[in-house]
Amino acid sequence: xxxxxxxxxxxxxxxxxxxxxxxxxxxxxxxxxxxxxxxxxxxxxxxxxxxxxxxxxxxxxxxxxxxxxxxxxxxxxxxxxxxxxxxxxxxxxxxxxxxxxxxxxxxxxxxxxxxxxxxxxxxxxxxxxxxxxxxxxxxxxxxxxxxxxxxxxxxxxxxxxxxxxxxxxxxxxxxxxxxxxxxxxxxxxxxxxxxxxxxxxxxxxxxxxxxxxxxxxxxxxxxxxxxxxxxxxxxxxxxxxxxxxxxxxxxxxxxxxxxxxxxxxxxxxxxxxxxxxxxxxxxxxxxxxxxxxxxxxxxxxxxxxxxxxxxxxxxxxxxxxxxxxxxxxxxxxxxxxxxxxxxxxxxxxxxxxxxxxxxxxxxxxxxxxxxxxxxxxxxxxxxxxxxxxxxxxxxxxxxxxxxxxxxxxxxxxxxxxxxxxxxxx
Numbered sequence: 001x002x003x004x005x006x007x008x009x010x011x012x013x014x015x016x017x018x019x020x021x022x023x024x025x026x027x028x029x030x031x032x033x034x035x036x037x038x039x040x041x042x043x044x045x046x047x048x049x050x051x052x053x054x055x056x057x058x059x060x061x062x063x064x065x066x067x068x069x070x071x072x073x074x075x076x077x078x079x080x081x082x083x084x085x086x087x088x089x090x091x092x093x094x095x096x097x098x099x100x101x102x103x104x105x106x107x108x109x110x111x112x113x114x115x116x117x118x119x120x121x122x123x124x125x126x127x128x129x130x131x132x133x134x135x136x137x138x139x140x141x142x143x144x145x146x147x148x149x150x151x152x153x154x155x156x157x158x159x160x161x162x163x164x165x166x167x168x169x170x171x172x173x174x175x176x177x178x179x180x181x182x183x184x185x186x187x188x189x190x191x192x193x194x195x196x197x198x199x200x201x202x203x204x205x206x207x208x209x210x211x212x213x214x215x216x217x218x219x220x221x222x223x224x225x226x227x228x229x230x231x232x233x234x235x236x237x238x239x240x241x242x243x244x245x246x247x248x249x250x251x252x253x254x255x256x257x258x259x260x261x262x263x264x265x266x267x268x269x270x271x272x273x274x275x276x277x278x279x280x281x282x283x284x285x286x287x288x289x290x291x292x293x294x295x296x297x298x299x300x301x302x303x304x305x306x307x308x309x310x311x312x313x314x315x316x317x318x319x320x321x322x323x324x325x326x327x328x329x330x331x332x333x334x335x336x337x338x339x340x341x342x343x344x345x346x347x348x349x350x351x352x353x354x355x356x357x358x359x360x361x362x363x364x365x366x367x368x369x370x371x372x373x374x375x376x377x378x379x380x381x382x383x384x385x386x387x388x389x390x391x392x393x394x395x396x397x398x399x400x401x402x403x404x405x406x407x408x409x410x411x412x413x414x415x416x417x418x419x420x421x422x423x424x425x
Contacts, residue, residue: 048335052328052376054344054402056357060317062396065286067306069093074284074303080296083318084288090313091286093306097132099284105129105138106277112270114263120149134276141273144266151262171241178234185227192220292317316396324359324378326402333374335406336364342378346392346400355388361404376404
């Protein structure tokens with residue numbers, strides 16, 4: 001056998017043996033698997049997470065009350081964590097007035113009305129009030145009230161007006177009588193004149209004597225004189241009526257001027273007194289203006305001394321919605337849209353023990369804050385119930401970390417974005 005064509009037995013065996021299927025199909029399977037994995041990267045999507053800081057508060061902010069003066073607590077009406085309603089008094093600071101008297105007169109002033117008889121009757125029954133610093137303004141209001149009341153009941157000018165009205169009525173009745181007398185007298189004059197003309201004709205014919213004719217003349221002249229006297233009296237009565245009306249107008253003007261002056265004076269002193277009471281309440285009362293729960297920052301009791309500016313209590317509002325302020329940087333802000341979900345990990349309640357609070361973005365600002373950050377608004381989806389179904393006890397201005405969940409992006413898109421970003425190099 002020629003050495004040039006000699007093949008060893010091992011090589012001959014290898015050449016004659018058929019390769020296994022893994023060798024024959026391995027490359028094909030690898031390509032298919034790679035294609036499947038690539039297609040899978042388009043199907044697998046997950047969102048980007050933008051982190052930020054979060055602050056949880058309420059729509060109605062907590063109400064803080066500070067001492068306005070240096071002094072002692074006169075009366076404390078509530079205990080720590082008590083529920084109070086709007087208008088409830090929490091404490092009264094020590095002062096030289098009887099607060100019950102001030103509350104009584106304050107309630108009465110709320111009913112002040114010139115048409116309210118109840119106000120005037122109650123005002124008349126008040127006595128021996130201890131109003132401390134408000135005594136002076138109260139005395140001014142009381143004097144104005146008494147002047148107005150006395151003028152209304154015993155007004156001399158009103159009596160003059162009433163008397164002149166009665167006098168004018170009598171004068172008008174007198175004029176009515178005189179006018180009737182004038183009509184009757186005019187008829188009498190006409191009758192005597194006709195009778196005189198008839199006797200004149202008879203006298204001319206010598207039927208009656210001169211004495212009879214002259215007597216008829218005298219009758220006529222007397223009747224005409226009486227008519228003239230009645231007319232003169234009517235004119236005199238009319239002049240008296242005009243004078244009475246002038247005097248009535250003058251008295252009515254004086255009366256209305258006095259009434260207006262006393263009314264305005266009462267209103268002015270009422271407002272002055274009302275303002276003084278309001279200032280007293282602001283100075284010495286600690287009063288709630290919202291419904292909520294009282295929280296004392298330290299132990300307070302009656303007769304305990306306060307310094308001006310001391311925080312006496314904080315009222316946490318109840319039955320109000322919570323709002324979230326999420327602070328984030330500009331990077332990635334364009335991915336954040338309204339209705340994006342937010343996972344909240346509170347500093348006081350770690351998420352690994354208590355779970356996340358879940359929220360939703362409600363507003364994305366267009367302009368940054370002074371430090372370049374953006375403050376996003378959000379609301380809680382399930383209140384203070386966490387993803388572990390635990391209820392969080394709310395305290396004002398709770399802080400934590402926020403994870404804002406943006407739109408989902410596939411692995412393939414992320415890979416393409418990375419490759420595109422490499423082109424700039």
